[in-house]
Amino acid sequence: MTKAKLEAEKIGPFRVAPRIRDGAHTGAWIVDVPPHLSPNGKRARHTLTTKAEALADAKRLLRELQLDGALSGRGFARKVSGVTLTEVSKRWLEEQADRVATGKKRQSSLDADGFKLKAILGKFPETDVSSIGAKEMADYQKHRVEVGCVAATINAETSLFLQVLRWAQDKGLVEKLPKVERIPMPVKRVDVPTPEEMSRILDALGEQRALLVRFLAETGVRKTEAYTLEWLDLDTTNQLVSIRRKDGFTPKTRHSDRDIPISASLCEGLSAAKQAARAKAVKAGETPPALIFPGRFGGKLVNIRRALASAVKKAEVKRNGQPLKLSPHVLRKAMATWLHVRGVPDALLQPRLGHAPGSRVTKSVYVKVTTEDMRASVIDLEAERRARMSAAGAAKTA
Known part of the structure; x- marks a missing residue:
């Protein structure tokens, strides 16, 4: 040749x-x-x-x-950064850790981000960050569906994926962000207990857990806010509970810093619990606990779902023949629903929940329409017809 x-x-x-x-x-x-x-x-x-x-x-x-x-949508002659997604993710996490150190982000959020990134990097370990486009993102979604992940998990991972790519774009490593379609999520039905059902559930709980669950239901605070609450945050004179930043706890948003009024009876119950905890510690020669609702061994609580499920079953509170699914977050929504039914305006409801003024989340996510409310709005045309016929018959008789 x-x-x-x-x-x-x-x-x-x-x-x-x-x-x-x-x-x-x-x-x-x-x-x-x-x-x-x-x-x-x-x-x-x-x-x-x-x-x-x-x-x-x-x-x-x-x-x-x-x-x-x-x-x-990247075009053919695209720029190659020479930096892998793994390297970008490492730098992004370091920057987020600095945000945690300065109180701009919660440690729990950073931990969740790290967990999501493990799944993402498992698919793109050595991929150049500039080569990730809409097709690669769609392939990732398909991969996660195939391994059995639910839509909410995949959407959360995709959202974080785009957040990291946006950071890379700000650093000049990515020219254009890919457009990604979210996976549709089925509407999740959330049933909240009525005040009467809630009182039965409280009766089915032990004294210590009943006080915590009552506190969650009456104040609507987030579970992390309740679990990290200290006696210093309780003002018995003015019947107020303060949600504030402290060591080991960062409020979710800047609107989460707030003072929440509590009922006189709840304040009395908390005061009695404080005296009992102090007396128990003195008798044992120990330091009185700082937390209002400590865990079994004095540390922070982790989960009370099992106690709630047992109490719901014992109180026979059901929906569609099955025990009501109750969690601290459902209690938060229950409080919002009860106050909404009583006619409490959003301007008062949002500060209690720690929502931003004018937030759409309050009504669209937290306020739930109960079966009783829907039953009160039922239209019965047959009853209307009978009433009309009865009125006409009475008029003829007269």
Whole structure:
């Protein structure tokens, strides 16, 4: 074969060249695939028998690349950052850790972000961050569906994925953010107990847990706010509970810092619990606990779902023949619903919940329409007809 026929050719970013071994042409031809276009982020070579086959393979790869670029919205001649998603994620987490240290973000949120990133990096460990487009994001969603993840989990991971990519874009590593469609989530039905049902549930709980559950239901605080509440946060004179930033606890938002009025009877119950806890500690020669609702061994509570489920079952509170699903968050929604039914305006309800003024979340997520409310709004046309006929008959008799 002549020297001219052995010359390499470029087909877009792909190079077609003779396969040389020990200084001689082996007769085969190769197609060089650059690292940033290879699925594993490493240089790849396709070996073919003839130059014609190699050129055809390079043209096929070019067409696929152009199609992928058009579909992903990245274009063909995109910038390559040379930085992997793993490296970007590490730097992003370091920056988020600084935000936690300065009180701008909660540690629990950072922990959750790290857990989500593990799943994302499992799919894109060595992928160049600039090569991630809409197609790759859709492939990730498909992968998570196939392994059995629910829509809410996948959407949360996708949202974090975009957040990291947006950070990379701010650093000049990504030119354009991909557009991603969220996976539709089924509407989750949440039933809240009535005040009468709640009183039965409280009767089914032990004294210590009943006080905590009553506190959650009457104040509507988040469970982390209740679990980290200290006696210093209780003002028995003015019957107020203060939700404030403290060591080991950062409020969810700036609107979460608030003072919540409590009922006189709840204040009395908390005062009695404080005296009992102090007397028990003195008798045992220990330091009185700082937490209002400590765990079994004096530390922070973790979960009371099991105690709630047992009390609901014992109180026989059911929905559609099944025990009512009750959690601290449902108690928060129950309080919002009860106050809404009583006619409490959003301007008073939102500060109690720690929501921003004018937030749409209060009514769209927290206030629930109860079966009793819907029953009161039932239209009975037959009853209307009977009333009309009765009135007409009475008029004729008269």
